[in-house]
Amino acid sequence: MKIEMPTKSTPIICQGITSSTGAVHIERALAYGSNIVSGISRDKSITRFMDIPVFANVKEAVHKTKPVVSVIFSSPSRVFADAEEAIKAHIPLIICTTTHVPYHDILRMRELAQKHHVYLIGPASPGIVVPEQVLAGNMPANLFPKGSIGIVSRSSSLTYESVQQLSENELGVSTCIGIGSGTLLGTSFVPIVESLLADSKTKAILVIGKTNSQFEMELAEFLKKKKPKKPIFVYLSGRSQKQVSSLPLLGYEAETGDVVSCKRKICETAGMIVIQRFDKIGEHIKNYLSRENQTQNK
């Protein structure tokens, strides 16, 4: 099963639409042109919000408005129940923006999503942006120029940073997906990259990873076998967090500078183009693509 990336007409439901964060981001999504068809609120007295029909449960909303993407803005204490509802209603793509979700809840959500064959992005995902088409999440979509670079990222701050650099270098974004910054995630890089590789509007892919998890290595494994034609750039953010004192037994190797360079090397051997410096992401991609164009023209 492949991830269907949303477009301008994709019907989207928002869970937690009347929460303070939900309301803010949905208003921005509507202004951006996203097709928000329904919302879910815990307050049963609300039936309409910003002119969107609001339901008490996902099942009813799915029956009446047929959304295929859900964006969740619930609080950490509610998020498991809300994700469960969306998963059991078989919404194929669920974007969970909630941060500070306990580990056990993440694992249970993930397990449930796999069982019901739906994609759960996040938690702590900033969402998806398809420039000039749709915003599903909480990204500053106005920063994103339209173009041909697909972005999949584990760091929202570096995503925005790279988007700015792309636009300074006259490049743009085809689709941008934030998969969440945690060490436990509903969906890893692989299925997203797979879907971007199949997308005709995406000519190159930028992967923004970190060094504190196995997701980047998993992607390297996948690309080694797949050998895609599209160039895949990767930036791995270096060490920032020190070892958490309560986690020495969890099989983490100490994150020294060497681990970072070792992981970068692994990405390189898998055919990815490793960008070493965060302030050179845009420049690097621009130079690579124009070199490639020249060789093709010759």
Place this chain on the structure above:
Amino acid sequence: MDIHEYQNKRFFKEHKLPILNGNVAYTPKEAGEIAEQIGGKAWQIKVQIHDVNRSVGYFTDADMDEKSGVQTAFGIDEVVKRAEKMLGHPFLTPSMQKAQIVRRVYVEEVCQAKEKLNVSVRIDFARHAYVIAVEKKGKLKEFEIPHLKPSLLFWYKVLRYIDVSGLTEAKLMVVLRQMFSLFENYNAICVEFRPLVLTLKNNWVIEDGRIVFDNEAVNRFSDVVVLKETPEGNERQALAQKYNFRYTPFDGNIACLVNGSGLGGATVELLRVHNGRPACLLDVGTEPTGDSVARAFKLALSEPNVDGVFINIFGGLTRCDTIAQGLIDASREISGDIPLVVRMDGTNAHIGERLLFESRLPFVVIKKPEEAVKAIINAVGELS
């Protein structure tokens, strides 16, 4: 989140897990009384600090004959004497930066073991699964729990590996299943028994063990949240936690203030590439408020070993002018004359930069990250 051994053991006891007789003492006299209550001829006295490496730690007092954090005493007098030398004395382990004064000891009966096992149940981050790990005679084996729910068949697989017979096996099964439900019910990252011992009377008992709680889940459990304490010498961390930003100490002299952990890692790395030494990293999160930036900035300025502050901010939804205003407000409150370099980009960056410039405060604003990093390193270098 970590808790003390005696607190862990209370949890074990409340959840029908077998522990040895013992109690916590705050004074040497109490230690003697506890030993008397327990009875027997020998007792263990264990330092209570938040550190898993307790067994390899030592007392830094020069005049101590026995320096270990876990000591055995024979006779009540010896219990009191040893407790006297432990309580109120500084204790250091390899993973601690500074010695901590011991305020509590745990006095426990000594038991003889026929068999020792290390067992744990934990979240495996690489596999995205729950895992049971058994260490028997130095050999470690891990069992992944399918679909997060251990079946009877799964438990028999684990027991077959441990390989004990009859009634002992049945008793072990009860302990293991209870361990798992404690792990699950408290949303723990890890529950481990190191070791779980088989006594001469064929009973399983936890000699030492701990629960590692998930910081994001502890607020759900009123009996856990009350045990939260600020370790000594870690007040900054506590302050950062209170104000909801992340604080990572390093050993250099440049404080870095960033929004987002990815940007943080990148900033620290860029600083190091140019031979700058970070003192700490303050991460206010991707979308901070002006207030949280101000608080983090004040914390950076108040750090004694900081010779300069580098602020690297990318404004997404949080606009750069909001952040600039936070910085200005904070530096009006705390005066200092250390170099401050700001690099900001993103939403309303030009307005933020103008605000900083017009404030007439000593902010140096530089657009390019690399040049900004060089500027702060040079400014700090000139000071020393």
